[in-house]
Amino acid sequence: MAADLHEKVDRYEGLLAEALGEAERLPPPDTPLGEAAAECEEMAQSYLEDGRHFRERDDAVNALAAFSYGHAWLDAGARIGLFDVPDSGHLFTV
Template sequence: MAADLAEKTDRYERLLSEALAAASVAPPAGTPLAAAAAEFEEMASSYLDDGRHFREQDDLVNALAAFSYGHAWLDAGARLGVFAVPEEGHLFTV
């Protein structure tokens, strides 16, 4: 079971990291939606950092939760249209 948790944590960390790199702010700069996208991106990035911190502490449960929450922020932003994201592949559910 610990091996499954470690594998899943690794997978979700990669997913969040790749999704952060692939997402770009869609609305024009200076608009409220661009500000919202920046906040969503900041939350996702913060959860990536938090997850990595938890991993360093050997707390895989909280690391996995943080990576999952971070990806949820990006995926929600993609569904709202505040991020331009790849439509093909495994990074987003749009």
């Protein structure tokens, strides 16, 4: 079971890092939607950093949760049109 957990931590960290690299904000930055996109991106980046912090401390459960939450912020932002993301592939559910 621990091997499965560590494999998932690896996979979700990579997924979040790759998604952050692919998501491009759509709304102009000086608009309420632009601010919302910036906040979603900031939350995703913060969760990536948190997950890496937990991982360094051998806390795989919280690392996985952080990576998952971070990806959810980006994915939700993409669904409501805050980000331009790839239409196909494994990064987003849009």
